[in-house]
Amino acid sequence: MTSIWTGSKVRLRGIEPEDWPAFQRFDDHTADMRTVDRVYPPRSAAGYRQWAAEEATRAPDGDEFRLAVESLSERVVVGALSTTGADRRAGRFGHGIGIGREHQRRGYATDAVVVLLTSMFGELRYHRCEVSALAFNEASIAPHRKIGFRVEGRLRDHEYCAGRHHDVVLLGITADEFAERHPYAPL
Template sequence: MTSIWTGEKVRLRGVEPEDWRAFQRFDEYSADMRSVDMLHPPRSAAGYRRWAEDTEAREGTDDEFLLVIESLVDNTAAGSVSTHDTDQRAGRFSYGIAVGHEHKRRGYAADAAVLVLRYMFGERRFHKCEVGVYAFNEASLALHRKLGFQVEGTLREHEFFAGRRHDLVLLGLTAGEFASYHGM
């Protein structure tokens, strides 16, 4: 029997208390932090431990959750994926994905995204996924185009960081489009 949470390259799992070290390493790369969210002030090792313990103890819902992306090659935490902004009535949700610096360009983000999309479309009955990607994040834009997302618009000068304003590209993917690219 195969788990729907295991792909060709990664397995998605809950956050464990010992994952704090991996998340601390991920945050050491300011450019990576900016490309998915924003730059946060440094946190102590105790702060990372507390975050991991609190995250592990906090139960998500079937629709909104944070999972660790674990490499099947060496069973290490390679990043995270989370769902948010779920709207059951409208059938929409969003997700965010981040892969640690030393794990980039291995196909982990694509594999993890397909697993989450398959779950949200095939098990939770959502109709559409919407994501926002910073216009300078070419790798993420290419990933989402490869997954079948369509550009739906741009919010100009939407975010401020690194001393200037940045555009946010809005992309969308319907369940039918996903199924035609990846199957259910």
């Protein structure tokens, strides 16, 4: 093994100042922005440069951090992944992932989430990961189910976008469930 942050298709790494054009391109697609978070107002190239420079020097907030997802084959930024709601006492955390439109449907998101869970469960002793996705976002729900996440609930009319309210699907996986499907590498 080279690095716990490297999977079969992607490497998770810190965001670098020169990554700003990739993130600007990702934000050009309104439908993608909706599925990741929400639609933000346009930002200037200078704004993206400033954001990337700040991200490059930002220290992790405990176990909450944002990383670039880089493809191993092309060595380009294909998306970003972040942890959220990390609670060491309860042993749970969440995550969010977004893959740029031109890089979708190549297995990058699945590989990136497996890399993240391997670290959070296998190194930091977290017990559970919880995620949510808009119900119409099958592109997010399907890979999570493939990894081993289970649908645990649905929040009706929970989020508003594109002129109406949408359901949110709640998914979760425990460290034991993950390890059954994705055994940790031997020492």
